[in-house]
Amino acid sequence: MKSFSRYILGGFLIFSFAQCGSSQQYAGQDEIPFRFGEIAIENWTRENSKETGINLFFPLENDVDTVIDSVHFRGRIVHPEKIKRGSYVVYVARFMNKQEPGDVIMHADPKKESINQPPVIIKRSPFELSPYEAVVSFMVNGETKYYKVSGIKETTSIVYPDKTKN
Template identity: 35%
Template sequence: MRNALHLLAGVFILSIFASCGSNKDLQARIPAQFSEVYYTYNSNGIQLNIPVTSIQDQRISLDAVYFHGMKSDLKKSEEKPNLYVADFRMGSGDMVMHEDPKEEYGNKPPQIPEKSPFEIEDDEAILVFTQNDQVKYYKLTGIVEKE
């Protein structure tokens, strides 16, 4: 009986420590500054643009973003070095339909919806970044649509 109590207490303590390590909290600050974040619609879907005015590259890396019910990786723009871009495929682009399935190779399917770890509005996004080998989250607000 006594051993069973010790075992249950040990399992309880371990579960408390395990749940603390997996908590996801929004960061109030991030070692980067952004100008106006905006999105545009294109033939493939939505393109989210995150202009960075300053970033501490050696401290953090911008990895992904949740926006409009989807998640996409962030890529640094080749034309503008201070711009990070996320593409969300909506499946509305041109697709090759052919009786030979090999001819349809290269068609990109629409992205599968992926729920954000936090509740966000239509003009908000969750930025996923890595700092000191830890994944962290930051809420971008006031995102506008541009033509």
């Protein structure tokens, strides 16, 4: 009888720890305080440069006080920018693609090495998503909620003019 109770206790412990990994729950459709319009991906490049990236647009159909805290997309996390023009509100998540490092100066004089650029640290997302899915995090009553968005449409790519041109 003791061995049977140990199996029961062991099974209970295994199942209780298995629930720890699923602590980030997605908010349901009726739990989010906002409604999104058509969410779009815009790939972009800068003319005469190696700068590239992706802009992810989240237009809101209703203006609410809830602030989108972060966007998880293609394994990365960014804090979106809120753009408001009249009654039109859109959140833009800007993802810069990794740039190749420039020349690194190695010198005995630390003053000459101080002009080296530090590496860019990219935050990694804990969510596993398809390339056309994103997770939006927002705060409600001091609690972080997550909402998964699927079926994001890709628009035409944009080439921005060079920054150095007048």
